[in-house]
Amino acid sequence: MAALTEEQTLIRDQAEAWVRDEFPVTKFRAMRDSKAAGAIMGDAWQGMVEMGWTGILVPEAHGGSDLGYLTFGLVLEALGKNLTASPLLASALVGASALRLAGSEAQQAAVLPGVVDGSIILSLAVDEGARHNPAQTACTATAQGDGFVLKGEKRFVLEGMSATHFIVPARTAGAPGEEAGLTLFLVAADAAGLSRTGLSLVDSRGYADVTLDNVAVGADAVLGEVDGAFPVLDAVLDRARAGLSAEMMGTAGQAFTMLVDYLKTREQFGRVIGSFQALGHRAAQMFTDQQLARSCAEAALASIDNDAPASTVAEMASLAKARVGDHLHLVSRELIQMHGGIGMTDEYDAGFYLKRARALEATYGNQAFHRERYASLLGY
């Protein structure tokens, strides 16, 4: 754990206690079994608003506390441990970052207070295919009168059923594959021509496909520059990737704790299985890997808080998402393998971690995406 300030330590301890006492994995299981609409744990979301977590990245002028990304990461890590489902990342990190980086003062004043009090739930509708690739955006925005008309399909949108507003990258110029020609729009979920369909994925979270069928928006819906949104979209995504890495450290950390506990208690051949080197050494390597991954996640968050140049933040975010992704992948596989048959049963929680792990890896670019990006950033 990074060297934390007193305030950060307090927030982390509070978040960990809250998750441990109020939101054990049984709550996640109950939500999955009930097929809750929007796949949010409603009471958890209300609690998060009350704890002030929705305002961690919002300026004080708009009702937030402006404590920074490392602090937000501490909360996300705690939530990742018990798979607490909520739009906190999608709205209060990704959405709030987009407003802060691209939005005008008036747009921020109109939206951010609602993000803080939970009445507005933002979601970035970026992917259009099964694999993350923002430059491939094909959704179009055509100028019409003072505003624009949006047409296209957004796929696998995080918290797509519970969002009240979408942040939509659309093409005002150029062709799919080009970075130039993108513009960001803020679109209300109840806008005429917008429809959405919930998707059922292995991790039981609230994804949706969103169809924009000639959705008309005013000029005031444009966030930032027309045609030149790619750099700011990338910056928002890098914040999302860094935050997600923190959540993934929590999920991996809990999976590893379960795994080590099992190695200490399960007996076969007259001894606890953790006494076998074949398992002990793999656990030792996972622990080493965990320490390395943690440094990457924290460095990515800190680089944002320290106002590092965008290229540095990009390198660190890709490093974190890839390295933490690899770590979570490994631990979630070993969690099942080392538990043996019991780990395969639905009654046991191990499967939840495996399923969630793969979804987290795919979100905002998997390991392959970020290794490719890292290599390019470094000039290889």
Next chain:
Amino acid sequence: MSTATSAAGDAFRESVRSWVEANFPPELKDQPASMEGAGDGDLAQALERWRDALAGQGWGAPTWPKAYGGAGLTPAEARVISQEIGRAGGYNPIPLMAGMGVTMVGPTLLEYGTDEQKEKHLPGIASGKIRWCLGLSEPNAGSDLAGLATKAEDKGDHFALNGQKIWTSGADISQWCGALVRTEPQAPKRDGLSFVLLPMDQPGVETRPIKLISGASPFCETYFNDARAEKSDLLGPLNKGWSVVKRLLQHERASQTSARGPGAGGKSESLYAIAKRYAGETADGKLEDADLRARLTRHLMDAEAHRLTAERIAAEAKGNVEVSAAASIMKNSATSVSQTRSELMIELMGYRGLGWEGEAFRQEELDTVREWLWGKAISIYGGSAEVQNNIISKNILGLPETTQKG
């Protein structure tokens, strides 16, 4: 960091910088560290002047007390000294000249030694005048060190040592040796060992250098034939040598975690330059070999993760780099980064990365080959990667002992 502290830090750095400017012999600028012991008369003299100047400041071991040849500085101040010497294009030769003295024997002496022992041995180490080697491993006691057989017999005022040590780095050029020996043959493995200090220049000690797969090496076999170690040079209590050595090895791991070896760090120039020179590029500037590029990228990420972790551990320890369980993690990580890097370098160079000697190859190519072969030692010495994994699983994760109890 408070403004006051950083102002004081800046002043310290300034004073170190002007001292280095005034005292660093210009002819040593950018000379490789391996020149130490080289025959060149002028360079050897300059090196001796430089060593003497550093020793006068107590900067051979800056964190040790002044009374024992150190400068009584903090680890952070010691880092400033290394940085400033590096900035001038030099290096501090004393830790190399003292062999295992500055990094391992000295810190252990500070912890376990009597006042008399500290006064006798530490100043020679801190000034780089006395080189130390360590007699730990034996032909039949490698990873299972506690199984060693070299005996030390009580002869009243001294011990008489008989047996063979191996991998004693620098034994043929060292003046003193710290040796782990058996003083109580009847006791269980770890309980009958003691740690003694003995001079190498005596009739009962014989050394023989070991040639490795990489060619000549600093390693030796060392034979004790009634070698004499004074009773006053017993470090720590009799038959408690295992505790002393455990601590000594923690200091060793701490000194081996920098992932230096054949270089590390995500943006190291040499690896980038080599990749671009030896492997072709596509029209858009990517390495042509996609598989090699992918593996190179993984390595760059691992190296950067290692670097960030070293930084994080130092920050969390608030500047005091403690020897701790983290040392095992960092040793394994450093090892894996530097060995992978070497393998990638020779792969990038193709046949040019397999040259053994001769004019047909550039020096950089020959060095890469030797570093690759020598680097195989990193995961073996100082507790093999497997021994480190035992330590992590038992001491950090709390899993039951996986090895046979000794």
